[in-house]
Amino acid sequence: MSDVVLSTLENGIRMITLNRPDSLNAINGPLVEGVCQAFADANLDPETRVIIFTGAGRAFCAGADLKESSETGNAGTTRDHVERLQQVTREIMFGPKVVISAINGWAVGGGLEWVLNCDFTIWAENAGAFFPEIRLDSFGTGGVTSLLPRLVGQVKAKELMLFGDKVEAEELLKLGIAWKVVPNDRVLPEAHALASRILELPAPRVSDLKRVLARVCVGELETAMSLEAEVVWRSVLENGGPSEEKESK
Numbered sequence: 648m649s650d651v652v653l654s655t656l657e658n659g660i661r662m663i664t665l666n667r668p669d670s671l672n673a674i675n676g677p678l679v680e681g682v683c684q685a686f687a688d689a690n691l692d693p694e695t696r697v698i699i700f701t702g703a704g705r706a707f708c709a710g711a712d713l714k715e716s717s718e719t720g721n722a723g724t725t726r727d728h729v730e731r732l733q734q735v736t737r738e739i740m741f742g743p744k745v746v747i748s749a750i751n752g753w754a755v756g757g758g759l760e761w762v763l764n765c766d767f768t769i770w771a772e773n774a775g776a777f778f779p780e781i782r783l784d785s786f787g788t789g790g791v792t793s794l795l796p797r798l799v800g801q802v803k804a805k806e807l808m809l810f811g812d813k814v815e816a817e818e819l820l821k822l823g824i825a826w827k828v829v830p831n832d833r834v835l836p837e838a839h840a841l842a843s844r845i846l847e848l849p850a851p852r853v854s855d856l857k858r859v860l861a862r863v864c865v866g867e868l869e870t871a872m873s874l875e876a877e878v879v880w881r882s883v884l885e886n887g888g889p890s891e892e893k894e895s896k
Contacts, residue, residue, distance in 0.1 A: 652681030653703075654689065659696035660842045661689045661744070665758075668704025673712035674757050679731045682761075686738035686746075696850060697842040700739075700765060701749040701835065708758025710779060725883045726876070729788055732757060733872045736789045739764040740868070741861045743854035745845050749838040750774045750816075751831070760789030763798070766857070768824070769838050770816040771831040776824070777813045784886055786878040793864070793871035798823045 653664040663685045665672035672678070689695045702708055739746050739761065748765040754776045762768050762776070780787050787808060796804040799822045807814070819825040829837045845853060 651675075651678045652685050654685040656692070656695060659694065659846050660839065661692070661695040661698045663689065663698060663700050665702040665708055668702075670712060671704065671706040671709035671753070672702040672758070673709045674732075675712040675715045676728060678712075679728065679735065683731055683735050683738060686735065686742060690738060690742035690744055695744060696853075697845045698744050698746045699749055699835070699838045699842060700746055700761070701838070702751060702758075704752075706752035707748070707750045707754040707774070708756075708761070709753060710756025710758050711783075711785075713783075726880050729876045729879050732788045733790075733876060735761060736764045736868075736872065740790075741865065743857055745842075745853060745857065747838050747841055749834045750825075751834055753777075756780055757788055760787055760791045763791060763794045763824070764789055767826045767841060769834055769841070770819060770825045770828045771834045772816055772828055773831050774816045774819075774828075775813055776819060777811050778808045779811045781809055782811045785882050786875055788872070788875050788879065790868045790871045790875070792875060793868050 651665070651667050653662070653666050655662045655664075663682070665678065665682070667673060667675075667678060686698070689698050745767070746765045748762045748768045750762060750768060750770045752771070752774055754762050754774065756777075756779050759776045759778065778787060778791075791808070792804075795807065798804075799807070803822065806812070814822070814824075816825060816828045820828045827837065
């Protein structure tokens with residue numbers, strides 16, 4: 648496992664941690680590969696019953712690493728990168744293990760989209776989220792165009808994705824994006840408490856529930872991810888994709 652993504656197992660609970668705290672766990676190529684591999688391995692591991700997904704440091708994930716995007720943005724690289732992003736979504740949503748996200752600080756862009764992929768989301772009181780992609784002349788991934796409207800409705804989803812307004816944890820709870828909001832120092836303990844409850848349930852039936860729920864939405868989700876990837880790829884062809892310069896405007 649790469650040092651930018653940590654994966655540890657204790658008593659049936661797998662902890663997958665984004666580990667680029669100095670860059671607020673911004674998404675670059677190695678991090679995407681690490682996350683994808685960590686979830687793939689966990690899904691195949693019979694000792695892993697529940698997965699907790701979190702970030703080291705002051706944020707869960709700051710979204711795309713704009714410095715890397717500026718340096719490497721080209722159509723071929725972007726297409727491969729987005730496909731790996733979408734594969735993370737498949738591993739989280741279509742895998743047999745319940746995934747609990749434990750959110751400290753901000754979850755932004757692709758990081759927020761990974762949170763939406765999870766089965767349960769526990770947020771710190773000081774946490775928040777937003778979608779910056781449209782402002783950066785790019786587009787969301789992770790099936791967000793399918794998942795977000797299901798949670799908040801079409802109009803609110805359009806508002807959140809178009810304008811990229813920052814939303815604090817309590818509002819995320821009201822919108823149905825957060826499952827629970829807890830004091831900042833209780834995020835991981837609450838995630839472990841929930842994981843322990845899941846461990847008490849019959850493992851085959853837990854996996855069956857995930858599998859059936861995934862089968863219900865798989866067609867729509869795959870269509871959404873395909874269309875999202877097409878738009879991101881086109882944005883790179885047109886303007887080079889997201890960059891630090893666009894973020895500063």
